[in-house]
Amino acid sequence: MHCQMFKAKLAESREVAITVDDSLGDEVEVIVLASKCINKQNRLVPGQSYLAASGKVLDEADLHALIESSADMWLTAGRFAEQFEGEFARFLGTRYCSLTNSGSSANLLALSALTSYKLGRRRLRKGDEVITVAAAFPTTITPIVQHGLVPVFVDVEIGTYNADISQLEKAISDKTRAVFLAHTLGNPFDVASVCRICADHDFWLIEDNCDALGSQFDSRLTGTFGHLATHSFYPAHHITMGEGGAVVTDDQQLFRIVNSFRDWGRDCWCAPGKDNSCQHRFDLQLGTLPHGYDHKYTYSHLGYNLKVTDMQAAVGLSQLRKLRAFISKRRENWLSLREQLRRFESYLILPEPTKHAEPSWFGFAISVKPDCGLTRVQLTRFLESRKIGTRPLFAGNILRQPVFTEQQIPYKVVGQLTNTDFIAENTFWVGVWPGLNESCIDYIIAAFGDFFKSCPHQKSAF
Helix, strand or coil: CCHHHHHHHHHHHCCCCCCCCHHHCCCCCCCCCCCCCCCHHHHCCECCECECCCCCCCCHHHHHHHHHHHHHCCCECCHHHHHHHHHHHHHHCCCEEEEECCHHHHHHHHHHHCCCHHHHHHCCCCCCEEEEECCCCHHHHHHHHHCCCEEEEECECCCCCCECHHHHHHHCCCCEEEEEEECHHHCCCCHHHHHHHHHHHCCEEEEECCCCCCCEECCEECCCCCCEEEEECCCCCCCCCCCCEEEEECCHHHHHHHHHHHECCECCCCCCCCCCCCCCCCCCCCCCCCCCCCHHHCECCCCCECCCEHHHHHHHHHHHCCHHHHHHHHHHHHHHHHHHHHHHCCCEECCCCCCCEECCCCEEEEEECCCCCCCHHHHHHHHHHCCECCEECCCCCHHHCHHHHCCCCCCEECCCCHHHHHHHHHEEEEECCCCCCHHHHHHHHHHHHHHHHCCCCCCCCC
16 A cells, blocks of 8 residues: 555545655555544543543644654664653753653662662662552552562552651661652652652652653652652553653763663663764773673673663654643643532542642542442442543552562551551542543533432432
8 A cells, every 4th residue: 555545545534634745655655553543532422432540642643753753664762762862851851861661660770770789888789678658559669679678668648649748757767778659640749848858868769750740849840859750651641652651860870870771781871773882882891801892792780671662752752742731631620520529528538739739630539438328339330330430549558469468578567557548448530631521521520420419328419
């Protein structure tokens, strides 16, 4: 199928308008299996379409970027990946960005970097403790355990669903070396307090910003406060490249260590397909290798291959140009839900932004009051029956999950994790992603009303 035939096929579909550059010539065959689906999500029909808790918004520009990058046939990380790293770092105001294949990989790379011998006495070692929360996505905790470190769990606040700062000081021991926290559902944790504690005790801080791209604390973007910060570009997140993530930092040494772990553990920092960027490829003597051993095949770490493809990066670049509009729509949807669901506060605990924060919301968290005569399961089953997607607050309490109950994993707990257990029993969230238009949000709100009207012990909200 040549380019002219491709255009004709798209015209026949009447589903999407795409311009294919004639300069590609008849030599290039373009196959687009998803042409009929590109704008389908923008035609959600409440009551008929499933209103997922999260989703991606793709358009013709994204498909164009994918086709352009595919035409290069470079396939692995290349010019689009390099461009994305530069533009993403500029958006955040950080010096360095390392693109990787997922937010979970970003978390792994960030934590791995802090174990490097190149950090000398500040490196994390087996048995060191890392403060975090149990009401989290598992892959914030996974790399702590995988590196033989001990997660120390503190409780969270109901409403913000972030770490209870009063518990952080109590969690500190002579083995504490780092704090690893996420901004829950886009709501920043108390960054000022966490940074003060880390600075006072010389702790490393890793900011899991995967759910909070575009959030601000004291008018500064989250993902710029920690020694390292991580991001995700999975389809559920603020922008997507299908699968993708990033680690950002202002520290050149950490940047190079992250890239080493990402790129097989190499000591060399040459980009794929490049050689001798340092001009010392055959001049070094490292380890007990012979002098002049090829630096590109010298390894400083037991690393991985966690790069992205250039096609993913190209889509990410296209998405990045729409990020501000996506953030605005997420905030608009969140505010609509917050305002209209107030009348059900006799049944529900609604979310609250952290003081001094302007969140870029990932979802709208709701807790069912335990004394209202109703349960989370009843409400979420009803919403799902109305084709409204719901999700628990990730692991709820990770310590009650089989991964911990069925294995002997070393960890410590500060206090009783009372609020964390409350979340496991009572909390869920619904979507605010930009594919949900005003009619979708109105439908979600109406469904809550229908549920509470049908309850045998309805209160005075009506």
